[in-house]
Amino acid sequence: MQQRDIFPRSLQYLVAIAEYGSYTRAAEALHVSQPTLSQQIKQLEESLQSPLLDRSGRSVQLTNAGEIYIRHARRAWGELDGGARAIHDVQNLSRGSLRLGWTPITDYLTCSLLENFNGLYPGININTLEMPQDDIEVSVAESRIDIGIVFSKPFASTTRPNELETDVLFEEKLCVAVGNSHPRTKQQERMSAQNLGQESLALLNNDFALRRHVDEYCNKYEIEPRFAVESNSLSAIISLIKHRPLATILPLSIVRQQGLHAINLSPEMQRKEITLIYRKDGYKSPATVAFSELAHLWSKDELPKH
Structure with a gap:
C-alpha cells in the first residue's frame, strides 16, 4: 500500500496546489482533471467553513487558515508514512x-x-x-x-x-582559515577581533547558521566585517580560499581536511556542537x-x- 492510498485525496490535492502554485500544474502532477481537483478543494473548504486558497493573484497562494491547516496535514501525512514504514521496514536492515x-x-x-x-x-x-x-x-x-x-x-x-x-555528537572549534595565497598563511600567533575586521572574507550567506555565528561575534566585538564573497556553496568558498588572498571562518576539522592554514582568534569564537536531531x-x-x-x-x- 502506497502512502498516497491512505492519505485523503482532498489533502493530497491541497498540498500539491500549495507546492505548485497552480491548479493546472497540480492536476498534471497528480494525473487528475482540473475540475476534479477543484471540486475536492471546494468540498474541503466547505467542510472547514473557511477559504484555504487565495485565487486572486497570478499564482494560487495559501490563506492564513490554509497555512495552518496544511502544516497539520503534512504532519499527519508524516505520521501515516511513519506507520507504513514501521510495518514494512526489515528489522535486520537488509533493506529500508x-x-x-x-x-x-x-x-x-x-x-x-x-x-x-x-x-x-x-x-x-x-x-x-x-x-x-x-x-x-x-x-x-x-x-x-x-x-x-x-x-x-x-x-x-x-x-x-x-x-x-537532540543528541550531541561532538564540539567543533571555529577558526580563521586561509590558503597559500594569503599573506598570513604562515601566521602562528592568534588573530585579534580587530584584525579580523580588516580581512576580506568569503562566507556562507546569512541563511546558514555558521554565518549567523560570525555575525554575532562581529557584533559583540564591534567589528565591521568586509564581505568580499557571500555564497550558499561551501565548496565554492573553499576553492576561493585556496586560490585567492581571502579568509573565512570554518570548523578546525574542515580546515585540516582541506589543507588550509588555521589561525586561532582572540577572543575565540564559541565552540559549536554537531548535533543529531x-x-x-x-x-x-x-x-x-x-x-x-x-x-x-x-x-x-x-x-x-x-
Missing part, C-alpha cells in the same frame, strides 16, 4: 530507507560517517538533502526527513523546541536507530582531537 538533512558544514564534517554507514548497510537507500539549518529543523518536526545533522545549538525561531529531540516522540526506523548508534561510535573513534 533513511532521509537525512544536513547543512554545507555538517556535510563536510560527517561525509565519512555516511560512507561508513553505506558500507555496513548497502541495502539501505539513503536520501540526503543539503539545506539551511532552519529548514532542517522544520523538516524534522514535520516528519519530512528522519534525522538532521546540524551545526550549533538547534531550534530556530520557527520551530518549537518541544517538537525536537529527531522529531520528539516520532517513529524511529531501524535505519535511523542504526545511523545514530554508528554516529556516536564514529565521533569517538575517527574524529581528530583538538
Whole structure:
C-alpha cells in the first residue's frame, strides 16, 4: 500500500496546489482533471467553513487558515508514512530507507560517517538533502526527513523546541582559515577581533547558521566585517580560499581536511556542537536507530582531537 492510498485525496490535492502554485500544474502532477481537483478543494473548504486558497493573484497562494491547516496535514501525512514504514521496514536492515538533512558544514564534517554507514548497510537507500539549518529543523518536526545533522545549538525561531529531540555528537572549534595565497598563511600567533575586521572574507550567506555565528561575534566585538564573497556553496568558498588572498571562518576539522592554514582568534569564537536531531516522540526506523548508534561510535573513534 502506497502512502498516497491512505492519505485523503482532498489533502493530497491541497498540498500539491500549495507546492505548485497552480491548479493546472497540480492536476498534471497528480494525473487528475482540473475540475476534479477543484471540486475536492471546494468540498474541503466547505467542510472547514473557511477559504484555504487565495485565487486572486497570478499564482494560487495559501490563506492564513490554509497555512495552518496544511502544516497539520503534512504532519499527519508524516505520521501515516511513519506507520507504513514501521510495518514494512526489515528489522535486520537488509533493506529500508533513511532521509537525512544536513547543512554545507555538517556535510563536510560527517561525509565519512555516511560512507561508513553505506558500507555496513548497502541495502539501505539513503536520501540526503543539503539545506539551511532552519529548514532542517522544520523538516524534522514535520516528519519530512528522519534525522538532521546540524551545526550549533538547534531550534530556530520557527520551530518549537518541544517538537525536537537532540543528541550531541561532538564540539567543533571555529577558526580563521586561509590558503597559500594569503599573506598570513604562515601566521602562528592568534588573530585579534580587530584584525579580523580588516580581512576580506568569503562566507556562507546569512541563511546558514555558521554565518549567523560570525555575525554575532562581529557584533559583540564591534567589528565591521568586509564581505568580499557571500555564497550558499561551501565548496565554492573553499576553492576561493585556496586560490585567492581571502579568509573565512570554518570548523578546525574542515580546515585540516582541506589543507588550509588555521589561525586561532582572540577572543575565540564559541565552540559549536554537531548535533543529531529527531522529531520528539516520532517513529524511529531501524535505519535511523542504526545511523545514530554508528554516529556516536564514529565521533569517538575517527574524529581528530583538538
